[in-house]
Structures are given as C-alpha cells and as structure tokens.
Amino acid sequence: MERGFTLWFTGLSGAGKTTLAQLVERLLRERGRRVELLDGDVVRTHLSKGLGFSRDDRDTNILRIGFVCDLLSRNGIIAIASAISPYRETRDHVRSMISDFVEVYVDTPLEECRRRDVKGLYRQALTGRVSAFTGVSDPYEPPLAAEITVHTVGRSPEECAAEIIGWLERRGYLDPVATPAVNMVPGNVQHDQQAKEEAEAYSPEEEADVSARLEALGYL
C-alpha cells in the first residue's frame, strides 16, 4: 500500500487554501495517487451541516474533518483538508490524531485577503453583517511550526503548488517523478522558494562572517 498522509491547509479566508489544495490534488492524481479533498465550506453542507461559527462548533467541524482524514490516510489515501481552522490547539488536536500529518500554512497577509475578498465576506464582516469572522472579529492563531509555509503574494498558484510537491518529495512522502537510476539522494535536484529563503537567513556578509568563525572553530 502506498503511504497515505494528511495535507492540512490552514490560513485566513481568501488566503488561497482552496485554490492550492485543488491544484495539489490535481498534481497528485496525475501521479496516479488516490486523493480526497475535504474542503471546509463543502464539509459544512454535509458532514457538519447545521454547525455555526462559535468556538465549539468550529472545533467540532475541524475534529470531524480530522477524523475523516485519519481514516483515509490510514488506508493509503492522501487526504487534503482545506479549512481556516483558526485555533492552534484544535489543529494540534487533529495532528495528534493522525500519524502522518503535514500542516501547510497558507501565509497571506490579512490586508491581501481583504483586497482579494473573493467571496465578499470581508466587506460583510467589516460592515457587521457577518459576525465571528476570522481575522476581523474572531482570532486566527498562525501555526508556530507548520511543516510547510507558503507565501502567496506575488507568486502564481502553480509556483506555490510546486513548492508543496517539492517538499513532499524531499521529505519522502512522495517518490520523485523521475526516479534516478542510482541513489542520487531523493529530492536533491528539487529547488523551491523555501530552499532559497532558507539560504537567505543570513546576508552575504553575515554568511561569510559566520562561516569564517565556524572554520576557526574547526567545524568546517
């Protein structure tokens, strides 16, 4: 059986979760993987019909999605959840339920989400017509250490999806598409935005200075 896992997209409304989740779903299906997408909005019309947006109802909704994701991923299916899932504690609860859990934080600033306002909900929230709206009148607690953090501003959905796929390959969740004939070391030739950002934690001058210190210390 192929390795199942759960890919959990969290972020503000309008951050791009559903767009990315659908794109990743398509890319995974193209690889012949069995995938199921549970979208928060869709789940509310079926599995969680009748639930509102109180803290308790939101938690119940998320835990139900988590329960289904666990069932699916235990059986070799890639479960993709796309839900605001604003509370850290609840996400962590779901994480504890699922052995292979990959949290994807779609990190789009609130201002950008408001500007996009795909569903017109921010406008309604700001005029008071929608209550308990995450980011406006209800909190969003960003992950402290998501496995993948995707910045969407100024980048195409395809770039962001490729970043997620690249991470899954490098971490062994997916086989690289072109399996090398020898041990080329999985994921070696995959480069993504995240890898570039990692290398940029130091300025060139700082990098040179820290390297010189490490050399002097004998580490290099």
Added chain:
Amino acid sequence: MEQTNSRRRVLVIGLDCAAPELVFERWRDQLPTFARLMDQGVYGRLESCIPPITVPAWMSMLTSKDPGELGIYGFRNRIEPTYRETAVANSTYVKERVVWDVLGNAGKHVVLVGIPCTYPPRPVNGEMVTCFLTPSLESEFTYPAALKQEVRAVVGEYLFDVRDFRTEDKQYLLDQIYLMTHRRFTLVRHLMQTRPWDFFMFVEMGTDRIHHGLWKYMDAEHRKHPGPTPLLHAIRDYYRYLDHQIADLLANVGDETTVLVVSDHGAKRMDGGICLNEWLIREGYLVLKNQPQGIVPLEKAEVDWERTRAWGAGGYYGRVFLNVRGREPNGCVAPEEYEALRDELTAKLEALGDENGQPIGTRVARPETTYKTVCNIAPDLIVLFGDLLWRSVGTIGHGAIHTFENDTGPDDANHAQYGMFIMRGAGVPAMGEVPAHHLMDIAPTILEALGVTVPPDMRGTPIQAALASATPNTPPGTRGETLVKS
C-alpha cells in the same frame, strides 16, 4: 516572579560536548552538584547521531528525528548540486517540530537560551535568545524582539561565543570562556526568576570550546601533551566552575522540577588530521588543473571537474561527494558506476592507516542506510576518521596525507560518539547509572515529564519508560550499541 511548586516543570541544562567519563568517573568526587543529581536520579551515556556534530545533534535531540530526516548534515550544507553552493544551517532549515513547538501548542511556557540552530529566532510560546550562530549583537536575536534590550540591561554585552578561538594564548582563551559562561548563567538565572516557565532550556558552549582548546594539557595520551603545566587542571577547574553555577540555579528550583543535564556528543583527544582532498588527488579521484601554491581551500583551487570523480570537505568528520553525471553540472561518474565507486572509496578509506600505516579504525557511513529518510542534499559518504580520533582536513597543498598541524589553528580534541545525560526529578527513581540512551529519546522524555502527549512521529522513547523495566546498574552502553538509530 514567584514560582509555584505544584506545577510540573522541566529544566534542561545543555553542555555542548560534555564528556561522560569526566563527569561520571574522573572528577565525580570534585563535582558535588553533578554528583548529587546523579545520586538522586539516573545517569548514563547518550548516543549521538552520525555525524556527532553540534547543529544536527542538538536538533536531532530536540525534534527526535535523525539528521537525514532533518536534512541537516553539518554546519554547512549543499543547497544545490553544484560545486560551490553551500549555506550555513539556520533555524529556517528545521522543518520538523521541535519539542518547544509541541509544548507551546500544549500551552506550556518555554524559555530557551543559546540552543544551537535557533538563529534567526522563531516565535515560541515564551522567550528565546538565539545561539552562537547569531551574526552579532546587532542582529535580531531574541523572541520577542523586545527581550534584546532586557538582555543588554541584565548582562551588558552578551557573548554568543568566544572570540579569537584559534589562539596559542590559552590564558586569553580561558578568560573568554569564563566570561561567556558567566554572562550566560547570569542571563539564565534572571530569566528563570522572572518568567513563569514550564520548560527552561539553555546550552552552554564553553565545555566544547575548552575541550578543543585545552584537551592536550590534561590528557597524557595526547601526542602534544606537554607534561605538567599550569594548564593541567584547566578543564577540571572549568567543570568545577560549572558545578557551582548549576548549584546556584538549582537553589531556585524545587526537587519536584525535573532536571536534565545533557550533552550532544562527547569528546576525545585528536591524534591528527587526514587531508581528505590530498588523498583523493593522490588516488586519482580528484584532478586539479594547476597545483596551488601553499595550503589553500579546495574552493580556491582550479579543479578539473570533467575528470574529477569525487571531492571532499573537512571538519571534525569527512564528507565525500561524487561527481555524478546528470546530477552535478560536469558530472563524470555514470549513474551505473555510482555504487561501485562508493564501495571502492569506502574500502580504501577504511583501510587508510596512520602515518606509519597502522590501522586507525575509520568508519564510513552511507546516508541511505544511516538515516530513516534522506532529505535535502546529503554527502555521498560520511567518514569518521580513526573513529573520530582524527579529523578531516579539506584544504590542499599539504604535500602529505597526514597532518599534525590543524589547517585552521590549534585544536586538541575531536567529538566522541557518546555524550551524557543525568536526570533527576519527581517520579525518577534513584537508580544510578542506567544503559545508554539515544539523543532522540530526549524530546519524548521532556514531553513525558510535562505530561504532554508524545507525537507518534517522534523516533525516540521516553527515558522514563525504559526505567520502568530496567534493573539498576546494568552495564552502560548495552542499549546504545545496538540502537543505531542514526
């Protein structure tokens, strides 16, 4: 801030490179605080990862993942399959959840000081002061950012590391180490007293620096041991100083607080260096276009990449990279020759003896059989020369394979595969020495002590679970030697 005694708390005292044989045996009777902790709880050797190097080791300990899963193989890691692109590991490399992420999510207040690979600082549920990889005091080195001013107010100029480590002026080096340690403990005491912590951890680097800088003075088996000198007891005296400092800290925590003293690896004398790239040149694997003048790093040499099959990197352990067609830009090793070439290099490296041809016990590891998974760009071979009694020298132009002058200045010690742990606290029986554990057991041990569920993907097992079934005074190392988790 007044601490309540009813809450479960964990204090982790990290001593980089602290050697179990020094604390448990050689100086036990001169280290009353260490000895008391050992008497009150359990202690033993702590198997490090491969390679037993600071950054991957501390992160392996605190994520309960091996270096392959972390994709961190040393201080500098290849970021592209080219010949030049490497970068210094930093906190953004760490994609796995660290123990304090799990604790923060469980609502625990964490305070972290000086833990390697925490720069740049990331948000935590509490406070963080970053590590010796911080560029300078001008950098953002705390979370929250405002803590930086408080650090300055408490200790003045905080020292991330010792300055001018490669010096023959050992008194100057000692002064630097003591100053750094004094200021770190001052800051730690302040934060312990002013924050409502559930989990407090700090790492002192002075133990590592003093081993590398002064080991030869105390070790009669060291090639360069000068006989009795005023520096004979320098390392012992520093451990005694640490003992006093730790006693001070413990005066402010109750017996119910779980206290762990841990090191990321141990220490041993360094017999010399193996010039890895010189050897690869001699054996025909590495080809230069021009012979360099003097001793230079490989990066400064003109390498004939189209005819080079392998090159290496220096450090406390060696790394060998193969120049594979389709992977490296001018790769010349056909993919179908890859395994045979690794076999050949492994056999030759393991057979390479000392300057007299005597066997030194070199071990060569392969990433895919050493780690659970291999992320990012791993070396093709990892070489522990002389079982770490020898270091790897990456520079070329030595005119010899063996060197006894370090290419970066005096260095007396290398890392040993086993570090140490001591644990005392509520529910920890006074069992004395217990079988060895592995670095990856520490994060689950911390979570267990705080009553937080251990995530199922953590590789280690809480020490508490092993104690429940262990018998006292089992010969040390029994478990660790068969563990080979990384």
